[in-house]
Amino acid sequence: GGGGGGGGAGGASATADKTTVCTKFKNDLAKLVQTLEQSNRHYIRCIKPNDTKAYRQWEAGKVYEQLSCNGVHETVTLRKAGFPNRVPFERFLARYSPCMEGLPETKEGIEQFLHAFMPGGNTCGEWAVGNTKIFFRDALLVNLQKKLEEMFEGQALLMQARIRQWHAIIQTEKLREMARNSLVLKRFVRKYHAEVELERLRIAYEEKLRCTTVVQRYVRQHHAKLEWLQRKTENDAATDMARFIKRSYAMGELERLREERRRRVEATTMLAVFVRRYHAQCELLTLEEAERIRREIAERERQEAERRKREEEERIRREAEEAERKRIAEEEARKAAEEAERKRIEAEKEAERKRIEAEKEAERRRIEAEKAAAEAAAALEAAKKAAKNEEERQRVIREAEEAARAAAEEARLLELKIKEEEERQQREAREAIEREEAAKRAKEEAERKVREEEERKVREEERKVREEEERKREEERAKRQQAQKGEGGRREKERRRESKETTSTER
Numbered sequence: 001g002g003g004g005g006g007g008g009a010g011g012a013s014a015t016a017d018k019t020t021v022c023t024k025f026k027n028d029l030a031k032l033v034q035t036l037e038q039s040n041r042h043y044i045r046c047i048k049p050n051d052t053k054a055y056r057q058w059e060a061g062k063v064y065e066q067l068s069c070n071g072v073h074e075t076v077t078l079r080k081a082g083f084p085n086r087v088p089f090e091r092f093l094a095r096y097s098p099c100m101e102g103l104p105e106t107k108e109g110i111e112q113f114l115h116a117f118m119p120g121g122n123t124c125g126e127w128a129v130g131n132t133k134i135f136f137r138d139a140l141l142v143n144l145q146k147k148l149e150e151m152f153e154g155q156a157l158l159m160q161a162r163i164r165q166w167h168a169i170i171q172t173e174k175l176r177e178m179a180r181n182s183l184v185l186k187r188f189v190r191k192y193h194a195e196v197e198l199e200r201l202r203i204a205y206e207e208k209l210r211c212t213t214v215v216q217r218y219v220r221q222h223h224a225k226l227e228w229l230q231r232k233t234e235n236d237a238a239t240d241m242a243r244f245i246k247r248s249y250a251m252g253e254l255e256r257l258r259e260e261r262r263r264r265v266e267a268t269t270m271l272a273v274f275v276r277r278y279h280a281q282c283e284l285l286t287l288e289e290a291e292r293i294r295r296e297i298a299e300r301e302r303q304e305a306e307r308r309k310r311e312e313e314e315r316i317r318r319e320a321e322e323a324e325r326k327r328i329a330e331e332e333a334r335k336a337a338e339e340a341e342r343k344r345i346e347a348e349k350e351a352e353r354k355r356i357e358a359e360k361e362a363e364r365r366r367i368e369a370e371k372a373a374a375e376a377a378a379a380l381e382a383a384k385k386a387a388k389n390e391e392e393r394q395r396v397i398r399e400a401e402e403a404a405r406a407a408a409e410e411a412r413l414l415e416l417k418i419k420e421e422e423e424r425q426q427r428e429a430r431e432a433i434e435r436e437e438a439a440k441r442a443k444e445e446a447e448r449k450v451r452e453e454e455e456r457k458v459r460e461e462e463r464k465v466r467e468e469e470e471r472k473r474e475e476e477r478a479k480r481q482q483a484q485k486g487e488g489g490r491r492e493k494e495r496r497r498e499s500k501e502t503t504s505t506e507r
Helices: 002-017 021-038 060-070 072-081 089-099 107-117 138-233 236-386 390-506
Strands: 085-088 127-129 133-136
Touching: 060 072, 085 089, 089 107, 089 133, 089 138, 107 127, 107 138, 133 138, 138 236, 138 390, 236 390
Parallel strands: none
Antiparallel strands: 085 133, 127 133
């Protein structure tokens, strides 16, 4: 009973698992319908241009007939008569809100915008407003898109103009700042040169004044001595006369000193004029020299950029050549390995062929030897039977024995030849293996050389990078030192100027 129940269950499951063609077709059709319902369907009409399936042949009558049969003309007519474009309010506002300047983003605002966009209004029925969507004909939607693109182009041009104006203002401010800095620098340079020249003239004037004072002191001393001697030796009249003469002489000397001082002041003024002119020329030469140095620096930077560009191109070319050499070496190593493998296979095939031929030859000779031995035994037997006397029998026996020995010797020689052939084949196989190993070693050596060359190139690149960084650090260090020297010179000049101002103030 249990067995019967189990058999019935097994039969039911087999019937349930069995799938017919109709069931499979129905399942596939249901899956297709489900997929079509879940997707956004688009239908395509295919038109045959000709009946011969030829390339670039167009039969107008046949194409027109197919369009008429497919209902394309009626579809186009219906599309023109209806509203093919249906846009929700939200999507219309998101796309065309930039064109709705000052209008509310509502249904009424959209209607006002469309009435304003079409001068004649909706007399031709170009659009219709529904509860949630707007219905358009093709021409109106194309015009709206054109207006939106024109507005975007105008805004883009305005933004570009504002950006260019901003860049021009920034560049103008930079140029003005550079001009102001140049004027300030020139003013400080002229002031420094004038202070140096004034200090030099002041020192010269003080030196001359000191010499004049010493001379005057000696002159007064001399005159005092003379006056004292005259007072001792002359009377009062002579003393008065001498005093008058000394006063006259002193007055003349005073006039002469005043004239000399006036000439010295004029000479100092003219010298200051010449000094200012000289410093102006020096400043002009300094500016020309600065411009020349700037041009030389720009030329050196350009040459350095060209040199780096050439080095980069040379490095790329060397890398390409090295890659090509590496590829050629790998190709040669691969060819050598393939050639060695081919020779080894050919040697193995040749050895196998020769071994088979030797075996066949040995088998043939062995069979011949066995046949000869059998014939010799048969001949011996026949000779024994046919011998009439003992002497003839002995002779036949000896001949048979000699033939057997000859056959054995021939078989031994054949075995020796087979052994030699096997040894030769083994030797050739060993040589083929050695050639293959040599090819592998050559390939490994080529790969090792390629790796070493790549490592050398990497080290060379790293060395160049380190040298370039070291050169840049040296240039930065030199620039910092030069800036420090300039700062120190400027501070020293300010200190001297302050010292001179303090000294002049104290005086």
